[in-house]
Amino acid sequence: MSTINAIIQELSQAGKSPSEICRILKARVSRAGVYKALKRLKETGSTLPKVRSTPSRTVRTQKLIKTTREKIRRNPKRSIRMLASEAGVSYGTMQNVLKKDLCLKPYKKTKVQLLSQATKTKRLARGKLLLEKLENGTQPPVLWTDEKLFTVKAVHNHQNDRIYAVHKEDIPLNELLMFRRQKPASVMVWGGVTSTGQKTPLIFIDEGVKVNQHVYLKMLKEKLVPLIDATFGEDGITLQQDGATSHTANIVQKWCKENMAGFWPKELWPPSSPDLNPMDFSIWSILEREACCSNHANIETLKVKLRSCWDKISPETIRAACSDVHNRLRRLVRAKGGYIEN
CATH class of the missing domain: 1.10.10 (Arc Repressor Mutant, subunit A)
Known part of the structure; x- marks a missing residue:
């Protein structure tokens, strides 16, 4: 050129x-x-383009970089604002030091189940069995089930819930404030989905009723079995349950073995494994995000909203969540029964 x-x-x-x-x-x-x-x-006086010079550093000195590196080494939980205040520089300057000069990224802590070595060993052994069952092609569709407590209080995400405005005073008070209730009314909900994209109707458990082995067994007999027969017919399904004490009770396990064609006994499901149940790691979150974005006047309006949002969850969304179980089981095996959600 x-x-x-x-x-x-x-x-x-x-x-x-x-x-x-x-x-x-x-x-x-x-x-x-x-x-x-x-x-x-x-x-x-020349046709050649100007050579752009690299701007000289005036604040992000080698001394500042070295000092910041040492502070982070001693305490990696320091905030950018605190580091900037201690160094007497702007927030943006300290952000550039961490990101551009030290190549550091902030990571959030993740809430996980506390896993002992014995629990990890069981998760690994049972995870291998489940993966083999799901991949051998002979397993009927699995009905993944779970219970969750929903309250009339809106779900609030402190990290991502923002309202844009020129001035804070421009925002209506009811939009700006998040009201809290002491012991908000709640309802326990049971639901299930299958890898074929089907879902059961939601079953609401009466307020104040503790779901023990007797309550759960009554629900199985009076609601779940008729529901399975009406929804899945002769095709059949395999009932999955987690390790809740109401599920693993001897009378519940005995009744399921005697009355259900497809059933995973308590010895098969890995302990402390909500990360393997699509209801727990995906479907409930979708339902809660849609149905609990605002406060509800009472339990009945909450139930109406839950049913409406549950009906809108598409078969494609359900199939995608259920298919992720295979990947999670493979990651569980690679992690030797340890944590798979980082």
Whole structure:
């Protein structure tokens, strides 16, 4: 390109007009390129583009970088604001030191189940069995089930719940404030989904009723079995339950073995494994986000909203969540029964 610039400069100095230079060099440079070069020639005396110099550092000195590195080494939980205040620099400067100079990224802590070594061993052994069952092609569709407590109080995400406005005073008070209730009314909800994209109706457990083995067994007999027969017919399903004491009670396990064609006994499901149940790691979160984005006047309005949002969860969403179980089981095996959600 420097040769072309030199030719443009020679032709211009020889008295050639910009149009003539364009015709002469049309196969080698665009018309815009010629005019840019001539403009530089007129302004700087040369057709060569300016060499941009790297701005010198005035605040992000090597001393500041070294000091910050040592502070982070001693305590990696320090905030950017605190580091900037201690160093006497702006928030943006300290942010650049951490990101550009030290190549550091902030990571949030993740809430996980406390796993003992014995629990990890069981998770690994049972995870392998489940993976084998799901991948051998002979397993009927699995009905993944779970219970969850929903309250009339809206779910609030402290990290992402923002309202944009020019001034804080422009925001209505009921939009700006998040009201709390002491012991808000709640309802326990049971639900289930299958890898084929189907879902059961929601079953609401009466307020104040503790779901023990007797309550759960009554629900199985009076609601769940008729529901399974009506929804899945002769195709059949395999009932999955987690390790809740109401599920693992001997009378519940005995009744399921005697009355259900497809059933995973308590010895098969890995302990402390909500990260393997699509209801727990996906479906409940979707339902809660849609149904509990605002406060509800009472339990009945909450139930209506839960049913409405539950009906809107698509088969594609359910199938995607259930198919992720295979990947999670493989990650569980690779992690030797340890944590798989980072």
